[in-house]
Amino acid sequence: MARFDEISALLQRGKAKDLAALVTEELAAGVAPKDILTEGLIAGMSIVGTKFKNNEIFVPEVLIAARAMNAALAVLKPALADSGVEPVGTAVICTVKGDLHDIGKNLVKMMIEGTGIRVVDLGVDCSAEKVVNAVVENNADIVCLSALLTTTMMYQKDIIDALKAAGVRDRVKVMVGGAPVTQAFADEIGADAYTPDAASAAEKARSYFN
Amino acid sequence: MQIKIVSGADVRTVECGEGESFLSILRANGYDLPAGCGGRGTCGKCRVRVMGGPYGAKGQEVLACQTTAMNGCTVVVERYEGGGLIEGTAAPAETDGEAGFGIAIDIGTTTLAFSLVSLSDGKTISRFATLNRQQSFGADVISRIVSAEEGNAARLAQCVRAQVEEAIGRFRAQYDLRSVRKAAVCGNTTMLHLFCGEDVSGIGRYPFRPAFTEYRSLAGHELGLSVEEIQVLPCVSAFVGADIVAGCIATGVDRKDGILADIGTNGEMFAHAGDRWMCTSTAAGPCLEGATIECGLGGVPGAIDSVRWKGGKTEVTTIGGGKPRGICGAGLVDAIAALLDGGIIDGTGAFLKGDRFLLAEGIFLTQKDVRSFQLAKSAICAGIRVLTERAGLSAKLVPLWIAGGLGYYWNADNARKVGLLPSENAGGQHVVGNAALAGTQACMLSRAALQRACALAARTEYLDLSADEAFMNEYIQNMQFEGYE
Numbered sequence: 035m036a037r038f039d040e041i042s043a044l045l046q047r048g049k050a051k052d053l054a055a056l057v058t059e060e061l062a063a064g065v066a067p068k069d070i071l072t073e074g075l076i077a078g079m080s081i082v083g084t085k086f087k088n089n090e091i092f093v094p095e096v097l098i099a100a101r102a103m104n105a106a107l108a109v110l111k112p113a114l115a116d117s118g119v120e121p122v123g124t125a126v127i128c129t130v131k132g133d134l135h136d137i138g139k140n141l142v143k144m145m146i147e148g149t150g151i152r153v154v155d156l157g158v159d160c161s162a163e164k165v166v167n168a169v170v171e172n173n174a175d176i177v178c179l180s181a182l183l184t185t186t187m188m189y190q191k192d193i194i195d196a197l198k199a200a201g202v203r204d205r206v207k208v209m210v211g212g213a214p215v216t217q218a219f220a221d222e223i224g225a226d227a228y229t230p231d232a233a234s235a236a237e238k239a240r241s242y243f244n
Numbered sequence: 245m246q247i248k249i250v251s252g253a254d255v256r257t258v259e260c261g262e263g264e265s266f267l268s269i270l271r272a273n274g275y276d277l278p279a280g281c282g283g284r285g286t287c288g289k290c291r292v293r294v295m296g297g298p299y300g301a302k303g304q305e306v307l308a309c310q311t312t313a314m315n316g317c318t319v320v321v322e323r324y325e326g327g328g329l330i331e332g333t334a335a336p337a338e339t340d341g342e343a344g345f346g347i348a349i350d351i352g353t354t355t356l357a358f359s360l361v362s363l364s365d366g367k368t369i370s371r372f373a374t375l376n377r378q379q380s381f382g383a384d385v386i387s388r389i390v391s392a393e394e395g396n397a398a399r400l401a402q403c404v405r406a407q408v409e410e411a412i413g414r415f416r417a418q419y420d421l422r423s424v425r426k427a428a429v430c431g432n433t434t435m436l437h438l439f440c441g442e443d444v445s446g447i448g449r450y451p452f453r454p455a456f457t458e459y460r461s462l463a464g465h466e467l468g469l470s471v472e473e474i475q476v477l478p479c480v481s482a483f484v485g486a487d488i489v490a491g492c493i494a495t496g497v498d499r500k501d502g503i504l505a506d507i508g509t510n511g512e513m514f515a516h517a518g519d520r521w522m523c524t525s526t527a528a529g530p531c532l533e534g535a536t537i538e539c540g541l542g543g544v545p546g547a548i549d550s551v552r553w554k555g556g557k558t559e560v561t562t563i564g565g566g567k568p569r570g571i572c573g574a575g576l577v578d579a580i581a582a583l584l585d586g587g588i589i590d591g592t593g594a595f596l597k598g599d600r601f602l603l604a605e606g607i608f609l610t611q612k613d614v615r616s617f618q619l620a621k622s623a624i625c626a627g628i629r630v631l632t633e634r635a636g637l638s639a640k641l642v643p644l645w646i647a648g649g650l651g652y653y654w655n656a657d658n659a660r661k662v663g664l665l666p667s668e669n670a671g672g673q674h675v676v677g678n679a680a681l682a683g684t685q686a687c688m689l690s691r692a693a694l695q696r697a698c699a700l701a702a703r704t705e706y707l708d709l710s711a712d713e714a715f716m717n718e719y720i721q722n723m724q725f726e727g728y729e
Contacts, residue, residue, distance in 0.1 A: 089594075089599065089611040089612055089615055090594055090611075091592065091594065092592060092593055092594070092615055092618060092723065092724075093619075093720060093723055094592070094720050094721070094723045094724055095592060097720055131449075131450075132448075132449030132450045133449070133450065134450055134710040134711055135710065136716075137716070137719075137720075158711070159450050183386055183448065183449065184282075184386055184387060184390045185386060185389060185390055185393070185445075185448035185449045186449050216286075
């Protein structure tokens with residue numbers, strides 16, 4: 035009997051060591067790596083996401099849970115590779131040029147990773163050129179752009195324009211977010227989606243692969 | 245077309261253009277309506293009552309920024325009286341003994357503070373504060389910068405200069421002064437740029453380069469002010485302005501080891517450790533001034549300014565003692581402490597039951613409010629901690645000066661309890677109020693003090709926390725409430 039609920043619970047409480055140990059045990063017991071990932075870890079991360087969205091838990095708890103997720107993935111990844119499980123897709127994420135805020139971007143990154151998508155993080159103060167190159171090199175499916183300043187949000191549009199100019203705009207879904215960004219702004223600059231928080235961003239990103 | 249504006253007993257009929265929003269009409273006619281989001285329809289603070297036409301005789305509440313005026317309608321605005329702190333403690337300073345009068349001015353993002361001084365003996369004759377009318381262009385410096393870039397730069401400059409000129413006129417009339425010799429001005433870097441008519445766009449984005457930081461001496465007529473000379477005090481960087489520099493002079497922290505923290509929308513901090521002079525700033529956001537809090541209010545009559553947990557419920561007091569209309573920053577600090585003591589929220593900041601708590605009739609705190617507060621308080625505290633460490637100071641030994649209105653009015657024990665201030669400085673905290681105004685006054689009175697300010701601005705290094713890993717760790721760790729389950 036696999037212990038998915040226990041895995042999910044340990045993840046939610048951010049018990050990195052105990053979680054990694056339990057995942058190791060489960061693998062030894064012959065549970066399929068893919069099931070540990072989806073029914074244990076991703077299920078747990080999705081509960082974390084919902085609670086965060088409802089303000090029930092906050093940034094520190096999400097980060098602690100994400101740290102536990104990483105510890106578990108470190109154990110799980112070789113087994114996943116051996117059993118031929120691939121990430122469902124690839125997302126490129128960054129905070130745009132002129133902007134150094136990275137906490138929100140990091141939260142989104144961790145939550146998206148928590149859904150089984152590979153994430154390439156380009157960091158902060160990121161130019162359009164860097165985004166375009168990363169999309170091409172990684173054959174990305176999704177581009178996530180964060181801007182926390184009203185002075186830098188317009189750069190999200192510059193990046194979308196650069197993707198168009200490079201002829202890769204239609205290959206990717208562009209998601210935008212950050213405190214000053216709204217749905218109306220996302221529509222205006224031609225983004226595919228706006229999400230108000232990290233959990234919704236992860237849900238949205240995952241929905242592109244359903 | 246015409247509309248009627250009612251404000252208290254004052255009724256005016258004004259001309260306005262087709263398709264103009266109430267906010268823009270009210271702004272054009274000199275009404276100081278708060279619009280924290282800069283008219284984007286998200287902060288909800290520019291609510292007004294409109295009557296006539298589709299709104300009926302009884303009227304309806306609308307957001308002034310989102311609503312287009314119609315011919316013949318009536319709009320009712322509440323009066324927003326100026327508040328703001330003018331008291332400041334300053335180390336005794338020398339006076340050069342010039343003849344005549346001078347005005348020290350602190351241009352804050354929210355409040356302008358003025359002090360009329362006799363230059364010969366350094367005596368303060370009168371002080372007052374008023375709300376910065378630029379608020380209707382946005383609550384924080386970034387929204388002002390955006391507004392300036394959208395073509396309002398000249399209007400923003402005009403706005404603050406007009407308020408300064410009014411203050412000069414008010415002092416002259418009140419004390420029957422023939423002339424005012426000079427005005428010395430401090431403020432954050434953005435406010436001083438707008439005042440001087442300099443381009444602010446460099447401050448708005450990385451690498452955050454201001455157009456100028458050095459001391460300026462101008463003739464009054466250059467800015468259209470009726471004083472002979474205007475002294476604009478020096479800034480350190482885009483986010484550490486002349487207000488902090490002046491605060492350092494007032495507290496004398498440039499002469500001995502210690503830390504000065506000015507706590508408001510931004511937490512600006514300065515540390516002096518032997519040969520090291522260091523400063524930084526953290527973005528706390530406007531939450532501590534009530535702007536992102538559902539029932540938040542500035543420090544005006546009716547704002548809850550203290551909260552106590554007693555016998556299983558909260559007891560509140562308000563500014564002026566009247567019926568609670570909202571909650572200000574000092575009240576918020578107390579309220580969070582009370583909710584922790586009462587076990588209403590736990591150490592992670594989560595409500596144990598429900599998602600809001602009623603503090604007084606019609607005034608409540610929501611889960612989201614608590615979350616905004618957690619972000620703000622943690623930014624301030626983490627900033628002080630990391631700066632202390634980087635400067636090589638020991639928090640237990642050096643004094644910490646707290647400047648700004650919030651620190652003047654709050655309960656310091658509660659500020660430590662909720663983790664806004666580091667608990668390790670418990671022994672040596674001094675509250676100095678509006679140190680910026682006191683320091684500006686000192687620089688106006690004495691060449692020596694002004695030279696100290698210029699030396700300090702020139703040699704202080706800026707510590708950028710936004711890319712600092714130690715700060716991030718501290719920031720995240722401190723978001724919870726230490727000592728609570």
